[in-house]
Amino acid sequence: MTLGTRRKVEWLIERALFACAAGSVLVTAGIIGVLVFETYEFFREVPIRGFLFGTVWTPLFYDAQFGVLPLVSGTILVSLIAMLVAMPTGLLSAIYLSEYAPSRVRRVVKPVLEVLAGVPTVVFGYFALLFVTPLLQRVFPDLALFNALSPGLVMGIMILPLVSSLSEDALHAVPNGLREGAYALGATKMQAALRVVVPAALSGISASFILAMSRAIGETMIVAIAAGQQPRLTANPMNSVETMTAYIVQVSMGDTPAGSIAFRTIFAVGMLLFLMTFALNLVSDWLRRRFREQYS
Amino acid sequence: MTTLLRPLSTMTSGTARPATPVKIDVQGMNFYYGAKQALSDITIAIHANLVTAFIGPSGCGKSTFLRTLNRMNHIIPGTRVEGRVHIDGQDIYAASTDVVGLRRRVGMVFQKSNPFPKSIFENIAYGLRTNGLTKNRGEMEGRIEESLKAAAIWDEVKDRLTESALMLSGGQQQRLCIARALAIQPEILLMDEPASALDPIATQRIEELIYQLKASYTIVIVTHNMQQAARVSDNTAFFWLGRLVESGATEQIFTSPTEKLTEDYVTGRFG
Numbered sequence: 001m002t003l004g005t006r007r008k009v010e011w012l013i014e015r016a017l018f019a020c021a022a023g024s025v026l027v028t029a030g031i032i033g034v035l036v037f038e039t040y041e042f043f044r045e046v047p048i049r050g051f052l053f054g055t056v057w058t059p060l061f062y063d064a065q066f067g068v069l070p071l072v073s074g075t076i077l078v079s080l081i082a083m084l085v086a087m088p089t090g091l092l093s094a095i096y097l098s099e100y101a102p103s104r105v106r107r108v109v110k111p112v113l114e115v116l117a118g119v120p121t122v123v124f125g126y127f128a129l130l131f132v133t134p135l136l137q138r139v140f141p142d143l144a145l146f147n148a149l150s151p152g153l154v155m156g157i158m159i160l161p162l163v164s165s166l167s168e169d170a171l172h173a174v175p176n177g178l179r180e181g182a183y184a185l186g187a188t189k190m191q192a193a194l195r196v197v198v199p200a201a202l203s204g205i206s207a208s209f210i211l212a213m214s215r216a217i218g219e220t221m222i223v224a225i226a227a228g229q230q231p232r233l234t235a236n237p238m239n240s241v242e243t244m245t246a247y248i249v250q251v252s253m254g255d256t257p258a259g260s261i262a263f264r265t266i267f268a269v270g271m272l273l274f275l276m277t278f279a280l281n282l283v284s285d286w287l288r289r290r291f292r293e294q295y296s
Numbered sequence: 297m298t299t300l301l302r303p304l305s306t307m308t309s310g311t312a313r314p315a316t317p318v319k320i321d322v323q324g325m326n327f328y329y330g331a332k333q334a335l336s337d338i339t340i341a342i343h344a345n346l347v348t349a350f351i352g353p354s355g356c357g358k359s360t361f362l363r364t365l366n367r368m369n370h371i372i373p374g375t376r377v378e379g380r381v382h383i384d385g386q387d388i389y390a391a392s393t394d395v396v397g398l399r400r401r402v403g404m405v406f407q408k409s410n411p412f413p414k415s416i417f418e419n420i421a422y423g424l425r426t427n428g429l430t431k432n433r434g435e436m437e438g439r440i441e442e443s444l445k446a447a448a449i450w451d452e453v454k455d456r457l458t459e460s461a462l463m464l465s466g467g468q469q470q471r472l473c474i475a476r477a478l479a480i481q482p483e484i485l486l487m488d489e490p491a492s493a494l495d496p497i498a499t500q501r502i503e504e505l506i507y508q509l510k511a512s513y514t515i516v517i518v519t520h521n522m523q524q525a526a527r528v529s530d531n532t533a534f535f536w537l538g539r540l541v542e543s544g545a546t547e548q549i550f551t552s553p554t555e556k557l558t559e560d561y562v563t564g565r566f567g
Contacts, residue, residue, distance in 0.1 A: 102373065103373070175410070177406060177408055177410035178410055178412060178413075179371075180368065180371070180404075180406060180410065181406065181410040181411075181412065181473070181476075182412075182422070182426075183368065183371065183399060184366065184368065184399055184403065184404035184406075184477065185399070185400075185403075185422060185423035185426060185427075185476065185477070185480060186396050186397070186399045186400035186423065186426060186427050186480060187396070187422075187423075187426045188396055191426050195422065195425075195426070196412055196422070199412075199413070199414065200412065200413050294413065294462075
């Protein structure tokens with residue numbers, strides 16, 4: 001190749017790569033644009049205050065009411081149950097993998113744990129509905145067929161690898177000098193792990209928790225299958241609830257006419273969902289950056 | 297650098313050393329990282345209340361040997377020790393030895409200062425809490441003040457004990473780490489090139505500190521800086537390729553070594 005053609009090829013490659021990158025950014029911007037536009041249209045008819053603070057959600061009924069709180073509470077309830085499962089087990093397994101496990105065990109267990117994250121969520125959904133719920137009903141006879149507890153627990157298992165893998169990364173990044181410093185002061189392995197390594201990795205661990213929370217809030221299939229479709233303002237995990245994501249599924253799969261106010265609710269709910277997960281991701285990202293600065 | 301630090305060298309040279317009891321007694325020790333032998337047949341007696349310096353080129357095993365004295369190498373999987381290491385007549389590699397208790401008695405300061413990412417106060421309090429050494433807050437505060445004073449850093453930090461230790465300068469961090477080690481009142485203090493990352497002034501402060509501390513502690517210091525060894529130590533041991541070539545009174549090692557290798561090293565012919 002002559003110098004001229006080589007430069008031309010380089011130029012072409014650079015443009016092509018730029019186009020790919022720009023394309024994905026534009027598509028994202030387009031999606032957000034549609035979301036914003038439809039949400040705007042929705043709020044021209046429904047007051048924002050009534051949407052955010054209303055406690056009854058019946059957009060598909062004749063007497064339609066647009067209070068989103070029941071969906072938000074359902075989402076938070078299921079996510080909190082998931083976090084109650086995922087935070088302690090995820091952190092403890094991360095501590096085991098990073099501080100106790102021989103490197104051989106670590107090399108095997110970590111990838112296996114990460115495979116859990118590759119299980120299709122629809123499988124988790126049916127697992128919750130057909131296996132976990134019947135099991136729980138033996139313990140709690142009052143448990144409804146669709147409830148918040150069972151999908152919450154299963155979702156906890158789903159996000160556990162995320163928590164343990166990211167927390168393990170954070171623990172592993174703590175400089176060895178700190179462990180040695182603790183050992184040299186007569187600390188046992190546990191005292192070094194719990195009082196030095198974990199506190200030192202705290203921002204990284206919190207980042208993993210928050211990212212997991214964001215994942216739980218955005219998770220759809222498990223709750224759509226196993227939590228039910230009854231928007232209800234409740235803190236009782238035995239009840240059937242409907243999450244924001246499950247509601248969006250319900251309406252998009254149903255026969256609500258496009259362009260109607262009932263149809264536009266899914267964009268308003270989607271917007272709220274997006275803002276919640278986006279905020280959580282930002283916080284998580286900020287924490288992770290702070291953690292990296294601390295030890296670089 | 298030499299001119300700056302000259303006053304210290306006059307402190308150690310020329311004075312007759314009283315014979316003190318043997319604190320650490322090592323006989324025929326071999327040390328292995330997996331299949332690789334890092335130390336061969338080390339025999340040395342380290343005396344109480346004196347400063348013993350380990351010198352030698354990089355990779356000669358001086359740090360590895362230091363870390364066998366509080367079983368810090370134990371953390372690395374696949375390491376193995378042969379021979380005997382006695383502290384006050386007790387075999388520290390015996391199966392019955394409590395490693396945690398051993399490390400309480402044998403404190404350590406590392407090459408790279410490693411304060412915990414906590415407040416200055418909490419850095420010192422950690423060892424006290426871990427070992428349950430103080431009964432109440434008042435006693436703990438007293439111990440913390442005492443050890444910060446002993447490490448000659450109290451005046452610089454007394455008004456900001458709640459600030460993060462990571463805000464301190466490199467030299468201050470290293471003195472904080474010394475204070476942290478002193479707080480649990482060890483008998484022996486191992487120092488692994490404690491001043492290698494510090495500027496001359498901070499280095500001088502650490503050296504003065506070592507000189508003061510030897511009244512109460514048995515100090516072993518690893519250094520690649522021969523002037524430093526000459527300034528601070530009473531006895532010197534020269535390591536080369538995993539072997540202890542020669543050990544003895546510092547003046548003798550530096551002025552009339554018996555081994556040609558030692559002479560070549562201390563006169564700067566290699567290393």
